[in-house]
Amino acid sequence: MSPRVLKFGGTSVGSAGPLAVALKLVAEARTERPVVVVASALAGVTNQLIEALGSARDGALDPAAFTAALAGRHRELLAAVAPGPLGATATLALRRTLAEVEVLLGSIRHSGRIAPVTADRVLAAGERLSVLVFAAGLTALGVPAEAVDATELIATDGRFGEAEVDEAETGRRTRQRLSRLAEVVPVVTGFFGAGPGGETTLLGRGGSDTSATLVAAALGAERVEIWSDVDGVFTADPRHCPEARLLPQLSFEQAALLAEAGAKVLHPKSVAPAARHGIPIWVRNTFSPLSVGTWISAELPAGRELSDAFA
Numbered sequence: 001m002s003p004r005v006l007k008f009g010g011t012s013v014g015s016a017g018p019l020a021v022a023l024k025l026v027a028e029a030r031t032e033r034p035v036v037v038v039a040s041a042l043a044g045v046t047n048q049l050i051e052a053l054g055s056a057r058d059g060a061l062d063p064a065a066f067t068a069a070l071a072g073r074h075r076e077l078l079a080a081v082a083p084g085p086l087g088a089t090a091t092l093a094l095r096r097t098l099a100e101v102e103v104l105l106g107s108i109r110h111s112g113r114i115a116p117v118t119a120d121r122v123l124a125a126g127e128r129l130s131v132l133v134f135a136a137g138l139t140a141l142g143v144p145a146e147a148v149d150a151t152e153l154i155a156t157d158g159r160f161g162e163a164e165v166d167e168a169e170t171g172r173r174t175r176q177r178l179s180r181l182a183e184v185v186p187v188v189t190g191f192f193g194a195g196p197g198g199e200t201t202l203l204g205r206g207g208s209d210t211s212a213t214l215v216a217a218a219l220g221a222e223r224v225e226i227w228s229d230v231d232g233v234f235t236a237d238p239r240h241c242p243e244a245r246l247l248p249q250l251s252f253e254q255a256a257l258l259a260e261a262g263a264k265v266l267h268p269k270s271v272a273p274a275a276r277h278g279i280p281i282w283v284r285n286t287f288s289p290l291s292v293g294t295w296i297s298a299e300l301p302a303g304r305e306l307s308d309a310f311a
Contacts, residue, residue, distance in 0.1 A: 002220050003222065004033055004222050004223055005219070005225070007038040007212035008037065008038070009226075009228040010041055010043035010045070011286070012040075012227050012228060013040065014044065015077070016081065020137075021287075022134070036185070036186050036216075037185060038212040038215060040208045041126025041127050042073065053114055054114075057108055064102055066105065067101055071095070074133055077133050078091060078094075078137075081133065081137035082136035082140040086140050097125055097132075098129070101122055104118050104122050120161065120192065120199075123191075123192075123202060124189070124200045127190055131148070131187045144184045145184060145185040150190070150191075150192055150194075150211060152173065152194075153177055153188065153215065154193025154194065154211065156194065158201060159201065162203065163195065163202065165193060165203070167217070170218060178219065181219075191203055206267035210267050213273040213274040216273070217273040217274065220279075221279050223282055224274055224280070225283075226265070226283045226284065228286065230265060230285055232292070233247045233250060233283055250295075252297070255271050265283055266283070274296075278298055280295060281297075282294070
């Protein structure tokens with residue numbers, strides 16, 4: 001049975017309430033078929049890491065204090081969704097990731113420069129932390145889960161900051177690594193992959209959407225669900241344009257055009273892997289899971305054009 005890929009954005013995993021909803025959605029989906037989760041960093045964490053890089057370069061950051069604050073936020077979430085021994089085990093893994101971040105930021109502060117390889121490694125930490133919390137939360141619900149680092153799955157050209165993906169090699173690695181889907185739910189880090197030497201390379205801001213569609217393409221998934229804090233794709237940003245209307249259905253071509261034009265819901269590169277393999281994308285709202293969302297697939301019903309969506 002083909003799996004379903006569920007990707008959760010930063011606001012969906014960033015606090016206890018929406019995270020509990022996300023965990024329940026995964027548990028329910030798994031009763032129907034195998035599931036793969038792709039998770040972003042907690043809301044705001046990537047921006048904090050970006051700021052920390054600059055402050056460390058300028059000699060204005062205390063790396064130990066910074067990582068302690070990050071640890072505190074993630075431990076609070078663990079206490080909410082995975083109390084007891086499960087949370088304690090995840091906390092040890094959190095400490096290892098944060099210890100590396102502290103060392104890297106310390107080296108930047110000492111040298112006064114940010115090497116691209118170091119920047120990508122630091123910025124990937126947000127996802128590496130969030131998947132530990134998510135996997136522990138699923139396990140606490142009785143759903144066996146495992147945090148999976150995307151460097152084991154997604155092969156890139158090694159370009160730091162916004163790498164290009166080798167989809168053929170990514171497919172091979174993903175199928176091999178995620179062969180135990182019937183036994184465990186993989187919780188995969190979004191946003192990055194690995195270059196030819198195994199170095200962490202980012203896919204660009206918002207790249208977790210692309211991570212999800214790449215994994216889906218590799219596994220021949222039934223569909224990809226993109227869970228965020230909006231009801232779907234709108235004719236304009238509904239937070240700034242009250243008259244914006246939800247678009248309940250789009251073709252892949254239309255979704256790609258909207259993303260390239262600046263629509264914030266999907267990363268511009270994320271549509272292509274799903275389109276090439278005919279895998280629908282369903283954009284949904286974690287804060288309103290019963291909303292219809294936006295269904296993106298190969299074709300619209302006859303007679304629908306992109307201009308119709310804005311009429």
